[in-house]
Amino acid sequence: MKTIAIIGAGPAGIEAASILAAKEETEILLFEKSASTLDNLRDKAFLFPDFSAADDLVEILEAKLNRDNIKLLSGKEVKSVTEQDGGWQLQDAEGTSYTADAVLMTTGYKVFDAHRKEELGYGIYPGVITSIDMEKKIKEGKVLNAVGDTPKKIVFLQCVGSRDEKSGNHYCSKVCCVTAVKQAIELRKLLPEVETYIFYMDLRMWGGGFEEMYRESQEKYGVRYVRGRISEAASTYDGKIQIKSEDTLVGLPLKMSADLLVLMVGMEPSEGTKMLTRQCNCADSYGFATTMNPHLRDNETAQPGLFVAGSCKRPMSLNDTLTDARSAVVKIAEYLR
Amino acid sequence: MRNLKFGFAISTPRSINMDVADNRLLKQLEAEVPSFKRCMNCGACSATCSARQFTDYNIRRIHSLFRMQQYQDLEKELRPCMLCGKCTLVCPRGVNLRSMIMNMKKILTDPKRKDNE
Ligand SMILES: Cc1cc2nc3c(=O)[nH]c(=O)nc-3n(C[C@H](O)[C@H](O)[C@H](O)COP(=O)(O)OP(=O)(O)OC[C@H]3O[C@@H](n4cnc5c(N)ncnc54)[C@H](O)[C@@H]3O)c2cc1C
Ligand code: SF4
Ligand code: SF4
Ligand code: SF4
Numbered sequence: 001m002k003t004i005a006i007i008g009a010g011p012a013g014i015e016a017a018s019i020l021a022a023k024e025e026t027e028i029l030l031f032e033k034s035a036s037t038l039d040n041l042r043d044k045a046f047l048f049p050d051f052s053a054a055d056d057l058v059e060i061l062e063a064k065l066n067r068d069n070i071k072l073l074s075g076k077e078v079k080s081v082t083e084q085d086g087g088w089q090l091q092d093a094e095g096t097s098y099t100a101d102a103v104l105m106t107t108g109y110k111v112f113d114a115h116r117k118e119e120l121g122y123g124i125y126p127g128v129i130t131s132i133d134m135e136k137k138i139k140e141g142k143v144l145n146a147v148g149d150t151p152k153k154i155v156f157l158q159c160v161g162s163r164d165e166k167s168g169n170h171y172c173s174k175v176c177c178v179t180a181v182k183q184a185i186e187l188r189k190l191l192p193e194v195e196t197y198i199f200y201m202d203l204r205m206w207g208g209g210f211e212e213m214y215r216e217s218q219e220k221y222g223v224r225y226v227r228g229r230i231s232e233a234a235s236t237y238d239g240k241i242q243i244k245s246e247d248t249l250v251g252l253p254l255k256m257s258a259d260l261l262v263l264m265v266g267m268e269p270s271e272g273t274k275m276l277t278r279q280c281n282c283a284d285s286y287g288f289a290t291t292m293n294p295h296l297r298d299n300e301t302a303q304p305g306l307f308v309a310g311s312c313k314r315p316m317s318l319n320d321t322l323t324d325a326r327s328a329v330v331k332i333a334e335y336l337r
Numbered sequence: 338m339r340n341l342k343f344g345f346a347i348s349t350p351r352s353i354n355m356d357v358a359d360n361r362l363l364k365q366l367e368a369e370v371p372s373f374k375r376c377m378n379c380g381a382c383s384a385t386c387s388a389r390q391f392t393d394y395n396i397r398r399i400h401s402l403f404r405m406q407q408y409q410d411l412e413k414e415l416r417p418c419m420l421c422g423k424c425t426l427v428c429p430r431g432v433n434l435r436s437m438i439m440n441m442k443k444i445l446t447d448p449k450r451k452d453n454e
Contacts, residue, residue: 119427163377165431201379229379231427246380251398253389 002336005029005090005100007078008272009037011061011318012310013106015325018064020332028070029098031090033077033272037062040108043132045139047318048175048182049209057318081105081276081306088305102305102332105280105289106325107272109311112161112169112265120160120263121233127241128233128261130160131179138186143260147239151259154187155243156180156198157230162266162315163201169286173266174315177204180264181217188221197224197256199245207317228254233261267315280306289313299328307332358406359452362444366403369440375430376400382424382434388417396424396434403441408452412445 004020006013009032017028036042038061044054065072077093081103090098114122114130121128126146129137137143145151158180162173177200184196203225205211217223228245236242240257247254269277269287277283277290282301284290289308292300299307309328310321367373376397383389383397394417402411415438424434444450 159429164429166427166429201377227380228384229381229429231381231385244384246384246395246397248378248380248383248397251395253384 001025001027003027003029003100004102004332005098006104006106007031008106008108010040010106010108012321012325014061014064015322016104016309016329017070019326019329021067021070026069029100030070030072031076031078032074035075044135048178049207049213081280083303102336104307104309104328104332105276105312106310107276107312108270109267110270112268114160114263114265116167117160119232122263125235125241127239127259130263130265134183134262143190145259150191151194153195153258154260155258156262156264158200158264160263160265169266172204175317176264176266178210181213184223185217185221197226199226199228199230201229267311269312273312299331305335353405353407360406361451362408363406365444365451366440370433370437372432373437376432377430379429381427381429385423385427387421387423388419392417412442415442
């Protein structure tokens with residue numbers, strides 16, 4: 001009997017658990033610090049690139065856990081992971097110990113805290129919200145401005161907390177460009193009269209179908225794009241948000257007032273990711289997990305038997321996360337053979 | 338507020354001929370201010386710039402013109418800058434714009450200026 005401990009019941013952890021559990025003589029301990037699984041999916045309405053309902057994917061992934069040899073330990077936060085006599089020992093927040101033959105870390109990400117960009121007014125002006133707040137509004141099917149009216153103009157700002165020396169994050173978060181396109185399209189479906197503007201520095205449409213979404217957003221949904229970073233946001237007397245930017249393609253300063261300013265917050269390593277990568281000596285300068293080799297050994301850490309998958313490694317979309325979890329499974333099976 | 342035009346209009350070249358461009362001043366500036374190279378042309382500096390509020394002064398374009406080795410009239414173009422440093426505070430790539438501006442001025446007004454002008 002082999003025991004595999006998986007830390008984090010997000011998409012990566014669940015996908016890996018369900019495939020590993022198909023093998024006989026295997027027991028999976030799936031730790032999840034939250035009371036529920038898949039928290040980072042449950043607040044989403046529709047997913048890029050196919051606009052499928054996030055709730056449907058949640059249901060499919062949850063069903064994969066219905067196996068006797070998967071023990072879901074929800075509400076159990078793993079606090080330490082240590083190697084012991086060729087095996088692994090884990091400890092949860094209550095101090096209970098568990099042993100395992102191999103460990104897979106799938107502790108994921110958290111979103112950048114927009115309060116840290118004070119000049120953009122999050123937490124100061126109610127008209128400034130994050131992409132997560134917007135996702136929840138779209139999910140409820142009710143998008144209102146700060147004073148409870150139907151918004152007429154909504155502005156998105158890319159790269160909040162990513163590609164930003166001031167936030168300490170040099171990397172690109174990968175999901176926010178296409179998420180803004182997705183949300184702008186959804187808003188135009190929901191409120192056909194609303195004007196949507198996306199302020200970008202570079203539009204990164206790297207995934208299959210992304211560029212087509214961008215094109216469709218212009219052609220079919222009339223989403224407008226402005227190349228420039230918003231440097232400041234302030235409130236007007238009537239509760240609107242006034243932004244200051246430059247249209248860098250025209251080369252002129254630009255002012256605009258909007259009902260809502262949506263900050264496209266980036267991805268950072270979750271607290272669990274930061275804590276455990278530091279403990280296991282596999283943290284990069286941000287606290288994401290590093291691997292042996294980006295091409296051939298991208299699920300292995302320097303410690304044999306300790307594997308990593310998903311967005312605890314770097315910002316990653318869902319399909320990349322799920323593929324990465326499956327690739328980790330191959331490496332774990334090789335290791336335990 | 339309307340833009341009052343008591344600054345200098347940037348005399349943009351009609352075309353950029355990289356075959357005759359002289360990169361010596363650029364290399365000198367990059368050596369003095371290494372962060373100069375990191376600009377991604379986002380426009381945060383020019384959006385927040387104090388001088389920009391009243392003149393046609395555009396620090397992002399001056400950066401770009403220098404990068405493309407188009408130095409003509411740049412020294413004059415730089416004059417509205419009051420060296421307040423706001424641009425440096427907002428730059429997401431950590432470009433030291435204030436130091437860049439001072440070094441540009443120094444390089445452009447150097448009596449032993451290294452280019453052909
Ligand atoms: C605004 C936004 C919109 C997005 N929209 C899309 C989309 O439309 N389509 C798409 O493909 N992708 C989208 N993504 C990306 C998607 O959310 C991620 O790819 C995916 O959630 C990553 O899964 P994961 O399993 O790696 O990590 P997570 O989803 O973060 O899961 C990690 C889990 O580990 C748990 N955990 C952490 N530490 C511990 C610990 N110490 N002990 C126990 N448990 C722990 C956490 O509670 C969490 O449940 C979006 C991301 C953002 C920010
Ligand atoms: S995906 Fe787009 S918005 Fe997000 S950090 Fe990268 S460039 Fe910026
Ligand atoms: S230092 Fe000069 S360029 Fe920078 S914000 Fe102030 S006036 Fe503008
Ligand atoms: S703020 Fe920085 S990166 Fe952006 S245009 Fe100005 S110098 Fe370049």
